[in-house]
Amino acid sequence: MTDTLATSSARDTIAILRPPQPSAPYAGPLAPLLALPGVTDVLVNEPGTAWIDRGRGLERQTVDLPDAEAVRVLAVTLASAGGRRLDDASPLVDARLPDGTRLHAALPPIAPECAAISLRRVRSQALTLDDLAVGGMVSGSAVALVRELVRQRCSALVTGATGSGKTTLLASLLSEVDPTERILIIEEAGELQPDHPHVVRLVERRANIEGSGAIGLPLLVREAMRMRPDRVVLGECRGPEVREVLSVFNTGHRGGFATVHANSPADVPARLVALGALAGMSQRTVELQAGIAFDVILHVERSGGARRLASIAVLEHRDEALVAIEAVGWTAKGWRQGPGWQALCAVLGGWTPDAAA
Ligand SMILES: Nc1ncnc2c1ncn2[C@@H]1O[C@H](COP(=O)(O)OP(=O)(O)O)[C@@H](O)[C@H]1O
Ligand SMILES: [Mg+2]
Secondary structure, three states: OOOOHHHOOOOOOHHHHOOOOOOOHHHHHHHHHHOOOOOOEEEEEEOOEEEEEOOOOEEEEEOOOOOHHHHHHHHHHHHHHOOOOOEOOEOEEEEEOOOOOEEEEEOOOOOOOOOEEEEEOOOOOOOOHHHHHHHOOOOHHHHHHHHHHHHOOOOEEEEEOOOOOHHHHHHHHHOOOOOOOOEEEEEOOOOOOOOOOOEEEEEOEOOOOOOOOOEOHHHHHHHHOOOOOOEEEEOOOOOOOHHHHHHHHOOOOOOOEEEEEOOOHHHHHHHHHHHHHHOOOOHHHHHHHHHHHOOEEEEEEEEOOEEEEEEEEEEEEEOOEEEEEEEEEEEOOEEEEOOOHHHHHHHOOOOOOHHHO
């Protein structure tokens, strides 16, 4: 079968179809870079230079930041725009700027020679699945399949490396959720902006400078259960909250989502086991619970500038161990069926994916 969209040359270009987002005055000399079409990251770690990522690898730009002090002042200004403090007593910050941009900054001596600023643009409006198809991230044959997974309330783990597009794909999936449903999002930084009329967001709170007042993700997942969710979504699972997520997805709450950092679907079971260990869970318990909790793994990859939903896998127990089995995969040349295909069809209750046509 020919997959016309999979062979499209339009990779990651959807951003240029949209007007540039408004500039951020507090970003000083970085504001014009943040406003460039398609820019996802702006990074500074020495005077005079910024690196930008707009889908073709990092590009060096000259900026008016004459010395290390200017970089430090900018880092502090950005942090305060995000309502956070950044100084010698508190030299690391992770914050969200008023326009949604995510800021990380480290001051000397943690970043020894010069403050390090990392800015990640976050879309104020989610890309839809159709947008992702036009841009080449989700191939034509995958769109109907993914839509059906959402419609049938399958529970999914979105996996991939950092910056591969997990959050972007997840937001597009949530935008497909029926408007009569209530989505509970638990997040570290308030990144997910799905196009959906009924979203409740719980964002974790870090400890204050005295080390108290933290409200972490595990507690928020438990609280979310008392808020009558139809869909429970954990923006990023990277710590002991995996225990609560597995518990929620094992107790009748179908149709939820979480993202997990993993370089390939095959790595997912080990990654879940490692996270579970942080919560005192044994390997066996994590594997047993994860096998029930998640119907599918949606794995995204970035190679060169192109981000792609690269495969869908199912979790199965083989020889007492949990393994991810590829059901379908996509490359620039088209799609392929994997050994988990029948299991995926079973998950979909007999619905035949387009890709099988
Ligand atoms: N298909 C896409 N088209 C354009 N930009 C994208 C696409 N997917 C992701 N991005 C951008 O790439 C950056 C990283 O994506 P993100 O979804 O946050 O990755 P992850 O959650 O895997 O770290 C974001 O700025 C996002 O807006
Ligand atoms: Mg993310």
